[in-house]
């Protein structure tokens with residue numbers, strides 16, 4: 001038996017018991033005649049004591065030779081500590097060791113295994129197994145386990161069945177590139193790794209499973225943006241005989257259950273907002289509503305006043321920054337420079353200070369009088385002491401720029417409290433999205449999303465205006481989930497493929513299996529998927545998903561620990577019928 005207890009377990013009630021513990025040497029302190037060793041395992045730290053009076057000499061010298069991260073086993077008696085450590089759960093006791101076995105030695109780790117480590121990101125990733133010994137990473141993984149367990153328990157209680165779907169499949173378009181796997185047994189043919197189990201979960205509905213979920217890996221070969229992983233985990237769900245309302249209710253229930261079980265917080269019912277309103281009010285389809293600063297459109301009051309810049313703009317829009325009148329001229333210049341950086345790309349910013357005495361002072365006083373500026377304040381909801389920041393230009397661009405400014409200022413003003421949870425359903429997404437590069441419409445969500453029934457007619461005349469029963473769940477400015485009501489008849493699915501530029505042959509070739517299934521009694525159905533990595537990170541009050549993934553990839557999609565991707569040898573290539581031009 002390696003141990004009778006773990007390292008976080010023993011208390012004063014165990015005093016005088018003989019125990020056996022195993023773990024890693026966190027650190028040791030050698031005071032000559034007394035040696036203390038902190039023994040660590042997943043559960044905590046227990047202090048061991050070896051002393052010249054009570055411990056055989058041979059063992060004392062063995063204890064002196066223990067290095068950091070040695071794996072040891074000890075047997076000894078639990079005794080009361082003379083100087084207690086209130087910061088440690090086991091801080092009242094220590095183990096007077098009578099038997100010490102070194103189970104394995106360790107070379108010096110490349111960074112310190114402490115909560116605050118001296119190891120940089122790349123080094124920590126290379127030795128991720130050492131990183132995982134550190135509390136912050138370990139606790140995140142335990143936290144993730146807790147979240148997934150709560151997800152499973154909630155969904156199971158609602159009659160969902162977890163079903164596994166295959167990883168070696170045929171491409172499912174979700175807007176990204178597929179990772180492909182060559183088939184050895186079928187020369188020249190490839191599997192694709194699923195971007196999501198979308199078509200399979202729909203087929204499970206045709207199969208009568210009624211309520212399905214799966215905590216599942218998905219793969220998307222996208223150009224990597226910060227904090228995106230090429231493989232990531234979804235909580236994937238689908239339900240039959242449901243309308244949008246049923247789905248929103250169930251998954252609002254799941255989200256509320258998670259926040260309750262993990263943070264003990266009761267959330268009231270989630271607000272909803274249409275996609276169009278979200279863009280108009282926050283410039284963004286995933287608004288952070290923990291704070292205000294809603295957009296106020298100023299065209300009606302700011303145009304036709306001799307200020308050419310505004311007159312020429314498609315949209316003039318502002319936000320009121322709470323307390324922003326206290327910004328110095330230099331601070332405002334800083335904000336303007338921030339906006340002008342290529343990532344944001346604004347040409348400039350107009351502002352109006354709302355003084356405490358009810359007067360205004362703007363950067364365009366030449367063109368706007370106190371009444372005009374009063375209108376600006378009214379429309380943006382500014383109070384005395386605030387700063388109205390105004391941008392102008394083409395609608396889409398300006399909204400994106402002002403949205404970025406809104407988030408940045410909220411961050412600077414400390415309005416994004418990670419302990420506060422502000423969920424929001426964004427509904428009525430457009431069905432299609434125009435793609436400038438390919439000069440055609442793409443499915444905004446995916447090609448299986450149903451248009452709103454009364455809008456199917458519009459597909460021929462104004463495809464861009466067609467709305468779908470598609471929705472996203474947004475939490476604190478992050479899209480944590482999204483889904484839709486699906487098409488469940490062959491004719492509509494064929495029509496959709498047609499609008500997406502597929503010939504009937506292409507549609508049949510790629511999705512014949514789904515359209516065939518729709519001919520065998522497909523129930524109305526819909527669902528959604530949550531991004532688990534991000535959900536866990538937000539629930540954990542953090543932003544970086546990598547910290548909640550045991551073995552993440554770096555920003556270039558590499559696993560630096562196992563060194564993947566990597567070349568494969570000639571024989572393997574041959575077997576796979578692949579020719580690679582190696583440089």
Ligand code: ASP
Pocket residue numbers: 174195196197198237482483484527528529
């Ligand atoms: N398959 C979709 C996605 O991965 C989610 C869904 O529509 O259920 O975003």
